[in-house]
Amino acid sequence: MKVTPEHNERIANLKFFSVYPHYLSKVEKKGRTKEELHQVITWLTGYDEAALAQHLADQVTFKTFFEQATVNPNAQLIKGVICGYRIEEIDNTLTRQVRYLDKLVDELAKGRKMEKILRS
Structure with a gap:
């Protein structure tokens, strides 16, 4: 799926604070903690x-x-599909960074070990 300029603009103007509760809810529903979410965001x-x-x-x-x-230099190691987009094929830097965060939150919610999530 190709990312359009309109999509990039929509992502850029999205408020982080409005998405954050969804991230938190997603991970807590799966038994992960706010602290773990913050660890991922901090990394x-x-x-x-x-x-x-x-x-x-x-x-x-x-x-x-x-x-x-x-942004962590190892972020480029985050690969895969999120929201129908292959992360490594997204050419807009900001959109790719937002999708990195989405992917990390997904991995956290799916119960992946923290060492793997943080690419260490």
């Missing part, structure tokens, strides 16, 4: 708890969220 973005909380409070868009992040 991908380089944010600490305070920075993550501030981004949630400021209601930033995904564009701002990832512009200010220091």
